Amino acid sequence: MITVDWQAFTPWSALTGGVLIGLAAAGLVLLNGRIAGISGILGGVLTGPRSDRTWRIAFLVGMLVAPLISWALFSLPAIEINAGIPMIIVAGLLVGLGTRYGSGCTSGHGVCGLSRVSPRSLVATIAFMTAGFVTVYLLRHVLGG
Amino acid sequence: MDTKKETFVSFIVGLVFGFGLLLSGMANPEKVLGFLDLAGDWDPSLALVMAGAIAIGLVAFTIAGKRSYTLLGKEMNLPSGQHIDRRLVVGSLTFGAGWGLAGFCPGPALVAVGAGEIKAIVFVVAMIAGMTIFEFIERARNRA
The missing domain is CATH 4.10.860 (DNA Excision Repair, Uvrb; Chain A)
Structure with missing residues (x-):
């Protein structure tokens, strides 16, 4: 059975944050005709044609600046990273390889793809969610204590 | 090439996306792992992040799917892979x-x-x- 941690549950900030993410994806597709998929946007900066880079870089700069503005105007929400450096490196490599090989991540497949009702993105989302659940299960309940 | 307008849109949209990730808790790995840890004390918050984002996304992508051009007059660039x-x-x-x-x-x-x-x-x-x-x-x- 699943035990819900009601203390940690933050429905309103989660929902409001989700709506902001949705509005951003909506703005990008309706105004620029592009998918707000972060791995794809970053991958395109690394390897895509030069003429297609400006909007990608502008988007990524916006993301990088967001915490600074948030910190200046309100407060910066907690960012806790408990994984050690070797684990972080392995995780980063897997995420980089996997998102390019599978053509998308949580934003491209999970948010935009599911919003487009794309069967491809549904399969991808089920696959990465399952792998995420299994990995955390193995780390926390089989290997770790 | 991108027009200045499109570059500006990208920046603002990236900013809003970033705010959304921060506010929702997605930018906090401990919170994400709390969601992925079904067998531990489960934090369902991130399911609501997806729900909020997709609720808006469904409307936007339905409109986008019916248009050949963006509101700024460029061609739509949506994935075609099946x-x-x-x-x-x-x-x-x-x-x-x-x-x-x-x-x-x-x-x-x-x-x-x-x-x-x-x-x-x-x-x-x-x-x-x-x-x-x-x-x-x-x-x-x-x-x-």
């Missing part, structure tokens, strides 16, 4: 395993870099290395 193949599944499984190891996916990791987190910088460097390795493998395969 194939469900091994690449899609194996790639997504690989991504999910990495996501579960550290609690970071690409967007939140970039936002955490902006917040000055050293571990996030290490993660993003490794992620870009992973993307570059993918590119090398692809090129080698295409040459063969």
Whole structure:
């Protein structure tokens, strides 16, 4: 059975944050005709044609600046990273390889793809969610204590 | 080339996306792992992040799907792939395993870099290395 941690549950900030993410994806597709998929946007900066880079870089700069503005105007929400450096490196490599090989991540497949009702993105989302659940299960309940 | 308007739109949209990730808790790996840990004390918050985002996204992409041009008058650039193949599944499984190891996916990791987190910088460097390795493998395969 699943035990819900009601203390940690933050429905309103989660929902409001989700709506902001949705509005951003909506703005990008309706105004620029592009998918707000972060791995794809970053991958395109690394390897895509030069003429297609400006909007990608502008988007990524916006993301990088967001915490600074948030910190200046309100407060910066907690960012806790408990994984050690070797684990972080392995995780980063897997995420980089996997998102390019599978053509998308949580934003491209999970948010935009599911919003487009794309069967491809549904399969991808089920696959990465399952792998995420299994990995955390193995780390926390089989290997770790 | 992008028009200045489109570049500005991209920046603002990236900013809003970043705020959304911060506010929702997606940019906090501990929160993400709390969601992925079904067998522990489960934090269902992130399901609501997806619900909120998709509720808006469904409307936007329905409108976008009916248009050939954007509101700024350029051609729509939506993915056309329909194939469900091994690449899609194996790639997504690989991504999910990495996501579960550290609690970071690409967007939140970039936002955490902006917040000055050293571990996030290490993660993003490794992620870009992973993307570059993918590119090398692809090129080698295409040459063969």
